[in-house]
Amino acid sequence: MASPAQQLPPGWVAEWNAEHQRYLFIETATGHSQWEPPAPPVDQQAHSAPSHHSKRRQYAAGQTQAYYGSMEDQSQAQYATTSPPQLQQGGAAGSGQLFTPGLAGPGQFASQQSSYDSGGYQQQPPIDQQQSGYGGVNALADQFSTMGMGGQKQFQLYTANLLTSPPDHRELVRPPPEIRLPPNSCISPSPLANAHWSYQRSTLNAIPTTSSLLNKAKIPLALILTPYRTLKADSTAPLPQPSEGSDTVSGEDPPVPLVTDTVIARCRRCRTYINPYVQFVDGGNRWRCCMCNMTNEVPQMFDWDQTTNSPGDRWARAELNHAVVEFVAPTEYMVRPPQPAVYVFLVDVSHAAVQSGMLATATRTILENLDRIPDTGDEGRTKVAIIGFDTSLYFFSITPGSTDSSMLVMSDTEDVFLPKPTDLLLNLAENRAGIEALLGRIPDMFADNGIVGSALGPALQAGFKLMSPIGGKIVVLSSSLPSVGAGALKNREDPKILGTSKESGLLQAASPFYKTFAIECSRAQVSVDMFLFSAGYQDVASLACLPHYTSGQTYYYPAFNASRTEDAIKFAHEFGEVLAMPIMLEAVMRVRASRGLRMASFHGNFFVRSTDLLAMPAVPQDQSYAIEVQIEETITASFVVFQTAVLHTTCFGERRIRVVTQALPTTSNLSEVFASADQVALATLLANKAVERSLTHKLEDARDAVFNKLVDILSTYKASMTAGGAGASAQLAIAENLKMLPALVLGLLKNVGIRQSAQIPPDIRAYSQALLTSLPSQLLIPYIYPTFYSLHNMPNDAGTVGPQGVILPPALPLTSERFERHGLYLIEDGQTIFLWVGRDAVPQLIMDVFDLPSYEVLRGGKTTLPTLPNPFSQRINSIIQKTREMRRGPYYPHLYIVKEDGEAPLRLWALSLLIQDRADVLPSYHQFVSSLKEKVNGNGGGY
Numbered sequence: 001m002a003s004p005a006q007q008l009p010p011g012w013v014a015e016w017n018a019e020h021q022r023y024l025f026i027e028t029a030t031g032h033s034q035w036e037p038p039a040p041p042v043d044q045q046a047h048s049a050p051s052h053h054s055k056r057r058q059y060a061a062g063q064t065q066a067y068y069g070s071m072e073d074q075s076q077a078q079y080a081t082t083s084p085p086q087l088q089q090g091g092a093a094g095s096g097q098l099f100t101p102g103l104a105g106p107g108q109f110a111s112q113q114s115s116y117d118s119g120g121y122q123q124q125p126p127i128d129q130q131q132s133g134y135g136g137v138n139a140l141a142d143q144f145s146t147m148g149m150g151g152q153k154q155f156q157l158y159t160a161n162l163l164t165s166p167p168d169h170r171e172l173v174r175p176p177p178e179i180r181l182p183p184n185s186c187i188s189p190s191p192l193a194n195a196h197w198s199y200q201r202s203t204l205n206a207i208p209t210t211s212s213l214l215n216k217a218k219i220p221l222a223l224i225l226t227p228y229r230t231l232k233a234d235s236t237a238p239l240p241q242p243s244e245g246s247d248t249v250s251g252e253d254p255p256v257p258l259v260t261d262t263v264i265a266r267c268r269r270c271r272t273y274i275n276p277y278v279q280f281v282d283g284g285n286r287w288r289c290c291m292c293n294m295t296n297e298v299p300q301m302f303d304w305d306q307t308t309n310s311p312g313d314r315w316a317r318a319e320l321n322h323a324v325v326e327f328v329a330p331t332e333y334m335v336r337p338p339q340p341a342v343y344v345f346l347v348d349v350s351h352a353a354v355q356s357g358m359l360a361t362a363t364r365t366i367l368e369n370l371d372r373i374p375d376t377g378d379e380g381r382t383k384v385a386i387i388g389f390d391t392s393l394y395f396f397s398i399t400p401g402s403t404d405s406s407m408l409v410m411s412d413t414e415d416v417f418l419p420k421p422t423d424l425l426l427n428l429a430e431n432r433a434g435i436e437a438l439l440g441r442i443p444d445m446f447a448d449n450g451i452v453g454s455a456l457g458p459a460l461q462a463g464f465k466l467m468s469p470i471g472g473k474i475v476v477l478s479s480s481l482p483s484v485g486a487g488a489l490k491n492r493e494d495p496k497i498l499g500t501s502k503e504s505g506l507l508q509a510a511s512p513f514y515k516t517f518a519i520e521c522s523r524a525q526v527s528v529d530m531f532l533f534s535a536g537y538q539d540v541a542s543l544a545c546l547p548h549y550t551s552g553q554t555y556y557y558p559a560f561n562a563s564r565t566e567d568a569i570k571f572a573h574e575f576g577e578v579l580a581m582p583i584m585l586e587a588v589m590r591v592r593a594s595r596g597l598r599m600a601s602f603h604g605n606f607f608v609r610s611t612d613l614l615a616m617p618a619v620p621q622d623q624s625y626a627i628e629v630q631i632e633e634t635i636t637a638s639f640v641v642f643q644t645a646v647l648h649t650t651c652f653g654e655r656r657i658r659v660v661t662q663a664l665p666t667t668s669n670l671s672e673v674f675a676s677a678d679q680v681a682l683a684t685l686l687a688n689k690a691v692e693r694s695l696t697h698k699l700e701d702a703r704d705a706v707f708n709k710l711v712d713i714l715s716t717y718k719a720s721m722t723a724g725g726a727g728a729s730a731q732l733a734i735a736e737n738l739k740m741l742p743a744l745v746l747g748l749l750k751n752v753g754i755r756q757s758a759q760i761p762p763d764i765r766a767y768s769q770a771l772l773t774s775l776p777s778q779l780l781i782p783y784i785y786p787t788f789y790s791l792h793n794m795p796n797d798a799g800t801v802g803p804q805g806v807i808l809p810p811a812l813p814l815t816s817e818r819f820e821r822h823g824l825y826l827i828e829d830g831q832t833i834f835l836w837v838g839r840d841a842v843p844q845l846i847m848d849v850f851d852l853p854s855y856e857v858l859r860g861g862k863t864t865l866p867t868l869p870n871p872f873s874q875r876i877n878s879i880i881q882k883t884r885e886m887r888r889g890p891y892y893p894h895l896y897i898v899k900e901d902g903e904a905p906l907r908l909w910a911l912s913l914l915i916q917d918r919a920d921v922l923p924s925y926h927q928f929v930s931s932l933k934e935k936v937n938g939n940g941g942g943y
Contacts, residue, residue, distance in 0.1 A: 010797035011807045012038050026170065033174050039803040153180040155206055155667075155675035157721065158736035162929050167743035167916065169811040172781050176678040177205045177737050181665050182638045186276045188321045192254065193276040195323040195662040197678075198778070200225050200644060203685060206667040206676035207597075207640050211631040216720070217673045218712040222628045222685045223591065226776045227646050227660055228584060228621050230888045231255060256658070257318035261306045262330040264657070265319075269294040272592055273327075275661040276320055277641050284314075290641045290663075291594045323662065329655040333647060339525070340381035341374060341585060341651040342425065342472025344463040348533075349446040350390035350454060353479035357562025358533045358571075360443040362477045365572045365579075367439040372580035373428065374651035380429025381653055385466055386438065389459035390451040391484045396442075397423040398434035405438045407445070413458035413485035418465055425466055454480045457487025457513060460546075464517070464526060471525030471586060473552070473618050475578075478543070479533045479560075487513040493537045499758025504698045506762040507769065509542040518549035522607040525586045527618035528552045529578060531571070533560040534763070541766035549607045551587070551616035553578070553623070553774065556767040566862045570892045577890030584619040584658075587648035591627055594640035600630040603688035605774055619648060622888045624776040626688045639665045670720055674735040680777050683744040687772045687780060690754050694769070702754050710745045713738070714936045728937040732929060740785075746928050747784035747915045756921060771831070779830050779887050786829035786913040787883075788812045791876060792822070792845060799875025806882040815916040815925075821900070824849065827913050828883050833893045834910040835865075839900040848872045850897075860902035862894055 008014065008025070014037075017024045026033045155177065176197050186193050203222045208214040214221055231253050265274035267289040277290040286295045305312030319325050345366065353359045375382040388394035393410040397420055408419040418424065426435060456478055463474045482489050489510055497503055509515055521528060528546040532538050532555065544554045555574055562568040589606070590613050591599050599612050604625035609615040614625075629642075644660040667673060686706050694702035714734060719725055722733050734741070752760055753768035775783060794809040801807070812818045812825075819825065821840040826833065837846075843854045851866050852858055867877050884893055898910045911917065916925040923931065934940035 009038050009803045010800075011795070011802060033170075155180065155672040157671040157675040159721065159733050160736045160739040162732040162734055162739060162742060163933065165739050166813060167740060167785075167925065169785075169787065169813075171740045172680065172744075172785065176201060176680065177676045179205050179664060181663055185639050185663065187278065187280070188276040188315070190276070190321040192322050192324075195660050197681075198229055198776075199227060199324055200642070200660050200662050201678055201681045201777070202642070202662065202664060203678055203681045204673060204676050205664055205678060206672045207635065207664050208631065208673055209635045209666050209668045213668065213670060213673065214631055216716065217670060218709070218716045219673065219677055219682065220628060220685060220709075221631070222626055222681070223642060223644075223662075224681045224684045224777060225591075225625045225627065225644055225660070226622065227589070227644055227658055228619055228623070229776065230621050256324050256326050257322050258656075259318050259325060259327045261301065262328055263299050263301045264327050264330070265296070265299050265302060267292060267294050268296055270592060272641075272643055273645060273657075273659045273661075274319055275641070275643065275659070276323065277639075277661065277663050291592060291643070293595075319659070324658070324660050327657040327659070329647065329657050333657065334655050338649045338653045338655050339470050339472075339586065340383055340653060341583070342383045342385075342467050342470050343373065343579075344385045344387065344425075344467050344472065344474050346456070346459045346463050346474060346476045346478075347386060347388050347442070348390070348454060348456075348477055348479045349388040349394065349442070349449060350480055351450050351452050352535070353477075353533070354443075354446055354449050356479060356533060356535070356560050357568065358477065358479050358560060359446060361562045361568050361571060362531075362575065363439045363442050365575045367436060368572075369576045369579045370428070370432065370436070372576065374580070374582050375428060380427060382428045382651070383425050383470075383472075384428050384435065385425045385463075386442070387459055387462055387466075388442070388446070389455050390449065391453040391455050392451075393455060393459055393462055395419055395424055395462075396438055398426055398431050398438060399423060400426075400431060401434075403434045403437040405434060405441070410462075413455045416458045416461040416465065418462065452480070453483045454478060455484040456482035456543075457517075458485040460517060460528075461486060464521060464524070467526060468524040471617060472527070473583065474521075474526060474528045475531070476528060476543075476546075477531045477533070478538070481534070481536070481538055482543075487511055487517070489539045489542055491537045492539070493762055495758075498760065498762070499756065501698050501700065503762075504694055507541045507699075507766055508695055509545045510539060511542055514542055514545040515549060518546050519607060521546070521550045522609075522615050522617055525617045526550065527583075527616075530554045531557070531575060533557045533571075535559050537761075538763050540763040540770070544766060544770045548605050548770070548773075551605045551607075551619055551623070553605070553620055554767065554770045556763065558761075558763065564862065566864055566894060569864075570894060573892040574890045578620075581621050581890070582651050583621075584646070584648035584650060585617065587616040587619045587646055589614040589616060589619075589625075589644065589646045592643045592645070593629065594635070594637060594642075596631060596633040596635040597640060597642075598630045598632050599627050601628045603627070603685075603692060603773060616646075616648075619646065622776050622779075623774050624684065624780070626685050628685070635666050637666060639663050674717060674721060675737065677735060677738050679738045679741045679744065680781055682738075682741060683748065683784065684777050684780055686745065687748055687751075687753075687784065690748065691769045691773050694754055699754055699756070703749055703756065706745055706748060706754075710742060711932065711935045713741070714932060718936055728939075729933075732933040732936065742929060742932060743915070743925060744781070744785055746923075746925060747786075750912065750915050750919065750922050751784050776888065779889050779891070782828070782830040782887070784829075785915065786814060786827055788814050788818070788914065789826040789879070790818065790823060791826055791835075791879070792820075792824040792841075794875075799878045801878075805886075806878045808879060808882060813916055814914045816911060816914050819900075826879065826883070827910055828893060829913055830887055831891060831893055833880060833883060833895045834898050834913070835895065836898045836910060837900065845872075849876055855899070858897065858899060860897050860899045860906055863897050865895065 012025055014023045014025050022035060024033055024035065025038055179194055201224050203220060208217065266272065270289060270292040272289050272291045274287060279288040281288055281295060285298055287298055288295050303312055303314050347359065347362055349359055373382060386396050393413065395408040396405050397408060398405045410419060428435065481491060492506060492510060527550040529552045530543050530547055532540060532543060540556055546552065547554045557567065557571055560567050602608055602614060605623060606614040606616045642662045646658045649655050686709065690702040690706050693705050714732065717735065718729060718733055749755065751768060752765055753772045771783060788811060789809040790812055791809065797807050798809040799806065819838065821838040822842060823838045824841060824845060825836040827836060837855065837858065839855060841855050846852050846855055846858060848868065848870050849872065850858055851868055865877055865880065867873060880895060896906060898906055912919055918924040918927065931940060
């Protein structure tokens with residue numbers, strides 16, 4: 001067991017975890033936690049933090065120290081126990097912009113503030129040691145249950161009072177409740193024998209044995225899947241879970257092992273792939289399935305090492321030691337030979353696309369990323385085609401081995417056909433010079449194009465005809481609303497219905513063409529990615545149907561103008577990352593589960609081909625799926641197994657099967673159900689269900705459904721897990737591992753995707769909903785619960801490089817009460833970054849960060865920070881770069897400067913991310929929790 005007395009790197013603290021009887025090491029800047037001690041700090045001279053001989057700028061030191069304490073004490077988050085200076089002074093002019101009615105006044109959250117001031121996580125006493133409001137019968141039941149489980153470690157339930165436990169951002173990056181399997185359930189001692197939560201996580205890490213117990217808990221049972229996540233080697237990569245009896249885990253992000261000998265052992269009855277949770281019987285000649293208990297023959301070549309042509313070690317096989325493994329599929333897994341990767345670019349060449357600079361930026365980005373498009377080098381199989389469109393279609397043909405190209409124009413878009421049978425779909429390696437020359441000429445060819453309109457539907461039909469015999473990916477780059485031919489749309493944006501019950505109609509597809517076409521694409525193994533640019537209405541809701549049903553992705557760039565460097569950089573980065581992404585083609589996914597469990601409903605970007613088979617023509621990395629699970633019969637086993645299998649073709653032409661196996665214990669104890677709940681997985685599921693309900697009902701129904709589900713969970717916990725039972729209580733109890741769930745639900749209710757407002761354009765709302773249903777948990781959680789940093793008084797090591805990369809400042813509570821008028825703050829949600837500048841910021845800070853003489857000459861809006869020759873500027877830029885790079889996915893957030901007295905729309909946009917504040921008709925966190933308490937006690941209405 002590591003001792004916390006050892007020297008820790010800057011920004012790390014050690015906390016004793018009473019539940020696991022070991023130290024947990026936490027990075028205070030990000031909340032990242034691990035069991036393994038972090039690497040010790042290197043020699044002090046190697047750090048970029050200022051030494052005692054160097055000067056360090058301090059801004060408004062008197063005010064800063066009065067509110068936060070000494071600057072040298074900022075190595076860990078400090079939270080004030082008094083009101084901000086402007087409140088104490090009676091409210092200066094303009095303070096109403098920052099402090100909204102209904103927020104906590106002086107002393108109102110004193111207990112919450114003291115909780116922050118104490119630093120770190122405050123371990124709550126076990127339920128039987130808490131105040132009289134908790135414990136009692138359930139504590140005794142837990143003790144009796146523990147005595148009868150044959151040594152299996154039980155979940156210990158701890159209770160938090162939401163009225164005295166303010167949200168703590170660090171809770172969201174802590175590991176989910178530990179998976180406590182019974183002894184001897186796994187045949188491998190490997191710490192990787194159970195799926196890491198970044199691949200697959202369950203809303204419950206202890207599965208109820210009966211549907212009645214699950215229904216009583218009111219917590220939905222679901223899996224959150226990200227079968228193809230990117231691998232990262234930095235500190236933001238999630239760590240493997242420790243195995244039983246292990247005190248540490250590795251800090252690496254291990255690659256998925258590949259089984260190449262084509263020996264695939266599967267159950268004859270349920271078709272489960274052999275995994276670490278099977279049992280070998282009959283002298284090792286047979287194995288018993290962990291799902292249906294069927295005994296199967298071990299394949300003859302299972303114990304033979306084909307690389308050395310000698311007997312192999314069975315226990316070293318990857319599929320018996322790793323929960324996530326990939327098999328090279330033999331021919332019986334192929335309907336046809338593996339197809340090459342095909343990319344068809346449908347590029348808008350209309351007047352709007354030329355004027356905005358989209359056409360030039362898109363062709364330049366494709367040209368610069370040709371080397372990054374997945375291919376097999378000298379054996380290149382990848383094929384590409386380019387089709388331009390305005391109100392006509394433009395096909396480009398290149399003669400093999402030549403740089404000359406010809407353009408074929410199709411003005412009649414009513415009956416689309418291919419004007420040439422060959423030389424439209426080109427081998428990338430063989431025609432590289434011709435493709436490069438064409439991409440360089442296209443912007444000049446349409447530079448004077450004055451045609452307004454879009455034949456996107458016919459262009460889609462042409463691209464489909466071109467690639468349907470093979471399959472692949474259609475990449476659409478569109479700058480205007482489709483107006484000609486199939487799929488033509490009308491501008492249905494109506495400000496009068498925004499915020500009303502009719503608004504949900506704007507979030508549904510206006511034309512059946514797009515869903516019908518998407519299903520045709522799915523059958524032909526064609527996926528569609530949409531890159532949408534528009535200064536006006538684009539009907540994102542209709543166009544996003546294509547990626548939704550073909551497992552693609554939607555990207556939206558409102559008011560795009562390539563003359564703004566920031567717009568061009570964002571699009572070029574994201575488009576380039578998509579082009580370089582190693583996609584998985586011709587994929588089908590199925591999730592199997594132990595007897596008594598059934599996959600009930602599915603959420604995400606795919607098409608459900610049969611009751612449980614999901615068709616995905618191309619699987620992008622870091623896309624998430626949610627699958628709800630139903631308990632059909634009583635489960636008698638001590639643990640259950642979920643196994644996700646994805647059969648696919650790599651972009652390099654190899655047929656493979658990725659298998660993700662997760663084992664979870666079962667329980668008949670309600671307290672264990674609550675103690676094992678994963679609040680991050682729950683929030684991810686609720687986001688998916690809220691979006692789905694808003695499309696089939698009303699936005700108000702979606703919000704009410706999310707709120708009522710939270711009330712149900714809290715009511716059940718109060719009635720079953722506290723001594724107060726059904727009577728009124730002065731507290732609001734919830735399991736310690738779920739205490740951030742109300743904050744996440746509030747963040748979801750305030751998210752643009754489902755927020756109550758009459759000011760949100762339908763395109764913005766539709767794009768937000770596309771994000772809510774596709775982002776993996778690592779990106780979804782900050783999207784609904786942003787991050788807030790103070791920069792002007794950040795710790796000395798913040799922004800410098802530590803053993804785990806750039807050190808971030810401590811995260812602040814999401815409330816404008818933290819603002820100081822002389823301060824500089826960063827607010828980000830993974831999609832947008834705001835730099836909030838207080839009106840009394842000293843000139844030296846403005847000069848050091850923005851290279852301007854004073855606050856008055858600083859302009860708000862979208863910007864790129866200069867990198868200046870001073871340490872503070874370099875640290876600020878490092879923090880912004882770290883914020884952009886630390887999460888998975890292709891997204892590149894814009895940076896906006898927000899002045900405290902600047903433009904109202906931009907200021908309100910930034911303030912909307914501070915979800916603990918009241919905004920319009922939406923409550924503050926304190927008001928929200930109070931309404932939850934009233935609702936749980938049987939009083940009051942909604943939030």
